Amino acid sequence: MNRRLPFLFIIFVFIFSLFGISQSISKTNFSGVVGSGARAFGMGGAFIAVADDATAASWNPGGLGQLENVEFSFVMQNHTYNSIFPAKSSIDNYFFGPQDFSGNSFSFDFASATFPFRIGDFKLVPQISYQRNVNFNTNSTLNNVIYRNRYSEPISRKIVDFQGTFTYSDSFSGGFDMMSFSLGTKIFRGVNIGFSTNIWMNGSSGTQEYYIKGTRTYTDTLVKQSVDVEYEVEKSFDISGVNFNGGILLEILENLKLGAVYKSSFAADLEYDNLAKGDALTGVFADIPGREIRYSGKTTLEWPDTWGAGLSFAPIDTLTFSMDYTRTNWSAAIMRNFYNAETDETAIDVYFPTMKNVTSEDKSKQLDTEQIRFGMEYVYISEDILIPFRLGMFSDSQYYKDASGEKITFIGLTGGLGIKWGPVAVDFAIMFESGSYLESNTSYAATDFSEIKLFLSTIFSL
Amino acid sequence: MKFKQFISFLLLALIGLNSNIFADKWYNYYEKALKSVEDQNWSEAIGYLQEALNEKPEPDLEAKTTGLRFKKYTPYYYLGLAYYKQGKCKEAAGAFKKSLDYGVVKNIRELYSSLEKMASDCEKRLAASEQEQPSLNKPVDSKNAGLIDEYISNGDSQYSDEKYSDALYAFKLAKDLIEKTGERTSELPSVKVKIEKIGQKIRTQNSLDRAEKMDRDGKYQEAIAEVRKILEYDSGNTEARRLIEIFENHQKNKTDSEKSRIASEQPVQTITGKEDFNKLIEDGRKLFNDGDYAKARAKLNAALQIKEGNPEALKLLKTIDYSKSVDDINIAVNHYFNGRIKECKSVLASSIKTLSTMPEYKEKLITAYTFMAAALIDEHFLDGRTTKELPGEALKQIEKIYKMKPDFELEKKYFSPKVKIFFDRAKKKT
Numbered sequence: 001m002n003r004r005l006p007f008l009f010i011i012f013v014f015i016f017s018l019f020g021i022s023q024s025i026s027k028t029n030f031s032g033v034v035g036s037g038a039r040a041f042g043m044g045g046a047f048i049a050v051a052d053d054a055t056a057a058s059w060n061p062g063g064l065g066q067l068e069n070v071e072f073s074f075v076m077q078n079h080t081y082n083s084i085f086p087a088k089s090s091i092d093n094y095f096f097g098p099q100d101f102s103g104n105s106f107s108f109d110f111a112s113a114t115f116p117f118r119i120g121d122f123k124l125v126p127q128i129s130y131q132r133n134v135n136f137n138t139n140s141t142l143n144n145v146i147y148r149n150r151y152s153e154p155i156s157r158k159i160v161d162f163q164g165t166f167t168y169s170d171s172f173s174g175g176f177d178m179m180s181f182s183l184g185t186k187i188f189r190g191v192n193i194g195f196s197t198n199i200w201m202n203g204s205s206g207t208q209e210y211y212i213k214g215t216r217t218y219t220d221t222l223v224k225q226s227v228d229v230e231y232e233v234e235k236s237f238d239i240s241g242v243n244f245n246g247g248i249l250l251e252i253l254e255n256l257k258l259g260a261v262y263k264s265s266f267a268a269d270l271e272y273d274n275l276a277k278g279d280a281l282t283g284v285f286a287d288i289p290g291r292e293i294r295y296s297g298k299t300t301l302e303w304p305d306t307w308g309a310g311l312s313f314a315p316i317d318t319l320t321f322s323m324d325y326t327r328t329n330w331s332a333a334i335m336r337n338f339y340n341a342e343t344d345e346t347a348i349d350v351y352f353p354t355m356k357n358v359t360s361e362d363k364s365k366q367l368d369t370e371q372i373r374f375g376m377e378y379v380y381i382s383e384d385i386l387i388p389f390r391l392g393m394f395s396d397s398q399y400y401k402d403a404s405g406e407k408i409t410f411i412g413l414t415g416g417l418g419i420k421w422g423p424v425a426v427d428f429a430i431m432f433e434s435g436s437y438l439e440s441n442t443s444y445a446a447t448d449f450s451e452i453k454l455f456l457s458t459i460f461s462l
Numbered sequence: 463m464k465f466k467q468f469i470s471f472l473l474l475a476l477i478g479l480n481s482n483i484f485a486d487k488w489y490n491y492y493e494k495a496l497k498s499v500e501d502q503n504w505s506e507a508i509g510y511l512q513e514a515l516n517e518k519p520e521p522d523l524e525a526k527t528t529g530l531r532f533k534k535y536t537p538y539y540y541l542g543l544a545y546y547k548q549g550k551c552k553e554a555a556g557a558f559k560k561s562l563d564y565g566v567v568k569n570i571r572e573l574y575s576s577l578e579k580m581a582s583d584c585e586k587r588l589a590a591s592e593q594e595q596p597s598l599n600k601p602v603d604s605k606n607a608g609l610i611d612e613y614i615s616n617g618d619s620q621y622s623d624e625k626y627s628d629a630l631y632a633f634k635l636a637k638d639l640i641e642k643t644g645e646r647t648s649e650l651p652s653v654k655v656k657i658e659k660i661g662q663k664i665r666t667q668n669s670l671d672r673a674e675k676m677d678r679d680g681k682y683q684e685a686i687a688e689v690r691k692i693l694e695y696d697s698g699n700t701e702a703r704r705l706i707e708i709f710e711n712h713q714k715n716k717t718d719s720e721k722s723r724i725a726s727e728q729p730v731q732t733i734t735g736k737e738d739f740n741k742l743i744e745d746g747r748k749l750f751n752d753g754d755y756a757k758a759r760a761k762l763n764a765a766l767q768i769k770e771g772n773p774e775a776l777k778l779l780k781t782i783d784y785s786k787s788v789d790d791i792n793i794a795v796n797h798y799f800n801g802r803i804k805e806c807k808s809v810l811a812s813s814i815k816t817l818s819t820m821p822e823y824k825e826k827l828i829t830a831y832t833f834m835a836a837a838l839i840d841e842h843f844l845d846g847r848t849t850k851e852l853p854g855e856a857l858k859q860i861e862k863i864y865k866m867k868p869d870f871e872l873e874k875k876y877f878s879p880k881v882k883i884f885f886d887r888a889k890k891k892t
Contacts, residue, residue, distance in 0.1 A: 068489075
């Protein structure tokens with residue numbers, strides 16, 4: 001369910017690797033892109049076989065054929081996330097303290113306009129939508145993490161003990177947005193199909209700040225030096241590309257529907273630019289670049305394809321149950337010709353979990369993701385006012401393995417409430433997702449991840 | 463490649479398979495049916511309702527359509543309504559019964575009360591129908607009964623739209639069918655009354671039209687006689703009474719002017735004789751006050767023969783002329799607004815002639831010129847001419863107006879757009 005950017009993750013890991021602490025900050029939760037709208041998320045995201053409102057195309061364009069009225073939608077999202085990483089240590093010479101990594105963002109999520117019309121008996125339902133497919137709006141912090149390390153200085157070969165704290169913060173805005181042109185229709189009795197052309201655009205820009213404070217001690221002379229370093233990286237990146245979605249929705253019975261959707265893979269062009277500014281260091285941080293270093297380039301991001309299927313059943317008109325299964329081919333996702341740094345002589349292909357040159361071993365660590373989603377919606381009707389209540393849950397497998405090689409799966413719970421009065425529907429949904437996994441063999445305990453997303457949708461129909 | 467195949471499938475499905483094999487959902491049919499009900503297209507409504515019922519046979523207080531949309535689904539109520547409006551009471555009663563059996567309609571107050579009324583009416587009609595024909599064992603042909611009701615309903619509708627000929631035709635059809643089939647005989651008396659009532663309305667209208675034409679032609683007596691025929695069978699007809707009054711005035715004016723003409727041709731001596739001057743003046747004033755302008759004028763002229771140039775007699779004569787002109791203008795205006803352009807012109811001509819000699823009564827003269835010009839313009843176009851040029855004679859009248867009163871403003875609310883346009887043009891030209 002988490003739509004955190006893999007690229008952002010890459011950048012995180014990359015930056016930390018510069019500090020020699022790449023094992024310390026864990027991989028973040030990222031699985032795949034699904035649809036949008038508070039109604040759907042209130043139902044656990046099990047919406048492929050429902051898809052009967054203005055957010056239909058984002059879940060299953062096949063559902064568009066069900067729409068009868070002109071509809072407009074607008075969705076906002078608030079995202080609060082938190083990962084508690086346990087301390088990690090290797091024997092004697094390394095310790096990275098527990099980290100409470102948290103952040104928050106509030107951003108636009110989705111807007112659409114749908115205009116059903118008929119040519120004779122033949123109904124066509126075009127929809128234009130704009131979706132923030134991957135949200136980069138983040139404001140994250142990591143405060144005063146205890147960091148100890150014993151290492152050999154590169155030139156003098158002297159053994160040095162470093163002891164201090166590490167503080168991190170970032171602020172990013174923007175996202176991978178998608179302008180979609182969709183068309184749905186009913187081709188047979190009870191058979192709806194639809195497809196979308198998605199134009200991916202935009203990206204993100206922001207700043208990361210690092211602050212390291214401590215003391216290093218030469219073990220032979222016991223000479224101590226204080227370390228007080230600030231370091232800042234300005235980043236921006238933009239994506240462009242086109243992919244297609246196709247879907248079908250079968251009305252098996254009046255109250256039983258089956259849906260299926262396919263979202264194509266595509267090769268997106270990605271432009272990136274990094275400007276690093278900070279204090280030049282020697283010794284323990286000798287590998288930190290100089291005061292101002294810029295590197296930029298173009299790369300290709302091979303985005304994976306997704307397919308999904310769903311079932312919905314309404315035992316009575318006011319009660320609907322739904323279930324979805326979605327699989328995204330993340331094992332094939334790769335970033336081509338990526339330069340880690342200006343000093344790199346050749347570009348590399350990067351798999352998301354490894355951030356290293358492609359090897360069969362690394363590729364094997366990257367997994368396809370699967371989601372199984374369940375949801376229900378009950379509508380209480382009072383005169384002209386409708387009040388829907390929604391519940392849902394889902395399992396969300398991750399694209400990387402844990403330290404023991406096991407597949408990682410998070411569990412999510414959702415709830416929602418809405419009100420529809422005349423042509424206006426306002427829906428609210430809350431989604432809580434959590435999980436834990438052994439991030440590293442050097443970790444003292446499992447990493448606990450949790451996030452809360454809030455969605456607020458407005459749908460206006462004529 | 464896999465994706466291309468998928469897209470190809472979707473496109474093929476969209477383009478190739480798009481024929482008449484898709485069918486609407488129950489709510490599509492139901493929407494259409496409600497629209498037909500709104501348009502009072504009962505046969506179409508029945509068709510759509512039956513399609514909707516095929517899809518969804520059970521009524522529902524909150525039937526889900528798409529998304530978060532719920533609809534009150536009461537197809538049997540509307541089916542009953544449509545049958546009822548078609549006069550098919552038996553079918554309507556059946557549909558109403560089903561609607562009540564399901565019970566949904568009971569929760570919708572306005573529908574329920576309407577259903578109860580219609581159902582009760584249907585029961586009465588069916589009972590009446592059974593009483594009329596039980597011994598004959600004549601099977602009820604619901605088609606005829608429906609048709610009769612449709613004729614009656616159509617007749618009522620045409621009558622309320624004041625389309626009397628159409629209404630009469632519809633009621634006559636209903637009457638013929640009732641008499642021919644023996645169905646809906648309970649409706650026959652009321653249909654006959656309606657036929658009589660409409661027939662009378664048509665006769666009255668025809669008489670009024672004829673009388674007005676006679677009046678325009680100056681055949682006032684005949685016009686009055688024509689209108690009096692109406693009062694013979696409709697004594698309270700106010701329009702007839704009003705017209706008789708108008709026609710009588712026209713007749714009186716005609717008589718007065720004839721008398722005046724005869725009097726003015728007679729030698730003064732015969733009128734005055736031995737009467738003295740003062741008596742003549744007094745009589746003249748009295749006659750003037752009584753509105754007998756012709757006699758008053760004769761008395762005053764006689765007085766002037768005794769005392770030539772007497773200012774009092776001359777002043778009274780001028781007052782009489784002015785009053786006569788003002789009366790004539792009023793008559794002319796009445797002619798104008800009743801479309802009697804010729805009469806209007808004729809009366810105004812004499813008023814203008816008189817008032818032209820009285821500069822102190824300029825305003826009245828302007829009124830006379832205004833109506834004269836308007837009559838000329840209307841006459842010009844009534845003749846079918848389409849020229850955009852202002853008729854010369856009318857222009858002369860308007861020019862005179864603006865000469866007398868450059869800031870003259872036409873009281874536009876009384877005149878046709880054409881008159882307004884030509885006044886504006888003439889004003890610019892002047």
